[in-house]
Amino acid sequence: MKIIGAIQADVQSDFFHSLGESEHTEVQQHAPADFDYDGAINRIQAAELGLVQVPNNTLAIATNVTAIANNSTSVATHDTDIGVNTTDIDDNTTIIGAHTGVLGGLSEFFEVDAQDPNVLFTGKIQHGTRNYVEIENVRAVESAQGTNPTDGAPRGFLVTTGYCTEKLSMLDDGRVELVQNVPDPAVDPADGSTVEWVYQLGGQDGQTNADRHEYDGLTFMHRRVDENGTVRAAAQQPDYQEVSMRASKSQSSLYIRSDSKAEDVNIVEIVHEPPVGDQKFFAVDGDGETQISNLAVGPAPLELLSDQMEVRATLEHNGLKFYDQDPNQAGDNFNMRVRGNGLDGVFGIIMDKGSTSQSNYITIRKGSGANAQIVNELRLVLSLRFDYTFQGIC
Numbered sequence: 001m002k003i004i005g006a007i008q009a010d011v012q013s014d015f016f017h018s019l020g021e022s023e024h025t026e027v028q029q030h031a032p033a034d035f036d037y038d039g040a041i042n043r044i045q046a047a048e049l050g051l052v053q054v055p056n057n058t059l060a061i062a063t064n065v066t067a068i069a070n071n072s073t074s075v076a077t078h079d080t081d082i083g084v085n086t087t088d089i090d091d092n093t094t095i096i097g098a099h100t101g102v103l104g105g106l107s108e109f110f111e112v113d114a115q116d117p118n119v120l121f122t123g124k125i126q127h128g129t130r131n132y133v134e135i136e137n138v139r140a141v142e143s144a145q146g147t148n149p150t151d152g153a154p155r156g157f158l159v160t161t162g163y164c165t166e167k168l169s170m171l172d173d174g175r176v177e178l179v180q181n182v183p184d185p186a187v188d189p190a191d192g193s194t195v196e197w198v199y200q201l202g203g204q205d206g207q208t209n210a211d212r213h214e215y216d217g218l219t220f221m222h223r224r225v226d227e228n229g230t231v232r233a234a235a236q237q238p239d240y241q242e243v244s245m246r247a248s249k250s251q252s253s254l255y256i257r258s259d260s261k262a263e264d265v266n267i268v269e270i271v272h273e274p275p276v277g278d279q280k281f282f283a284v285d286g287d288g289e290t291q292i293s294n295l296a297v298g299p300a301p302l303e304l305l306s307d308q309m310e311v312r313a314t315l316e317h318n319g320l321k322f323y324d325q326d327p328n329q330a331g332d333n334f335n336m337r338v339r340g341n342g343l344d345g346v347f348g349i350i351m352d353k354g355s356t357s358q359s360n361y362i363t364i365r366k367g368s369g370a371n372a373q374i375v376n377e378l379r380l381v382l383s384l385r386f387d388y389t390f391q392g393i394c
Contacts, residue, residue, distance in 0.1 A: 271283075
């Protein structure tokens with residue numbers, strides 16, 4: 001017999017019944033023999049716990065009902081937001097359509113980058129149909145140091161071919177400059193020394209004052225510079241070349257310097273080669289000697305200078321004059337003048353010969369014979385010829 005234990009439960013009215021008053025015997029009905037009392041107890045206890053949770057669940061249900069009401073309000077709000085967003089999406093779609101049209105138009109001017117999907121344009125400006133782009137008031141400014149272009153070209157405005165149909169003006173100390181450097185073959189290349197060619201037209205860097213015109217001009221130079229770009233001293237410039245032109249009062253209008261030239265190459269050469277007739281030329285050779293085919297002087301005299309740059313002879317229309325002092329304004333304080341009809345002034349011959357010299361002092365020749373000589377012994381030797389014509393009367 002199994003005892004269920006302290007169990008509170010309702011049973012049917014006839015669960016307990018009497019068999020009769022005479023016997024006074026009660027018959028108790030029991031569960032079937034295979035009834036699982038433990039399982040029943042567990043289920044009953046679980047039911048009791050469930051009954052305890054009913055109030056909590058009821059509160060939770062009330063909370064959820066409130067939350068559902070709030071969520072319904074949020075859903076309504078979100079529906080409104082979705083409506084607004086839908087309108088914004090429609091507007092943005094319209095804007096995107098407009099921008100797409102603009103970008104399509106820009107592609108006529110800016111090359112599209114087909115290689116990199118993250119970059120829209122390559123940076124190249126072009127026009128797909130006209131093949132030119134017109135830009136007003138362009139300002140091309142060199143970028144800061146360290147922001148070098150990735151193509152290796154220098155910073156600033158760069159053109160491969162340029163043309164000017166009207167006027168190209170340079171402002172302040174503006175100039176056109178070409179500088180080329182190659183390693184200096186005369187020194188160890190490791191020290192950075194270079195041979196430099198310079199072409200410059202316009203102003204000089206930094207000269208913007210009132211006297212700036214003194215420095216403006218055209219210059220060509222071939223020179224040596226050290227590893228820092230500083231021009232080497234004159235003693236280290238065996239091949240220095242310079243040609244410069246200046247409209248200046250303080251500098252030479254034309255300055256030419258050539259420290260070396262190839263053999264048979266002139267420093268200056270002016271040639272007139274007419275179709276008929278002789279060539280005429282003016283040249284200064286590599287040794288600095290002047291070569292002139294034809295020379296016309298006047299009306300100012302041609303002056304011959306001493307090593308002290310003093311005038312000691314002049315050649316002009318009225319004769320060759322020699323001076324022992326600078327000529328006066330009239331040019332008549334000469335020592336001697338040679339003209340077509342003879343000599344003027346003092347004629348002196350200084351005969352200062354060494355004691356061992358065997359040459360004569362003066363020899364005057366006509367043809368192959370010596371007509372008059374002052375020989376080394378200071379004897380006058382004359383070779384005279386007398387022609388006599390006799391006329392008789394018969």
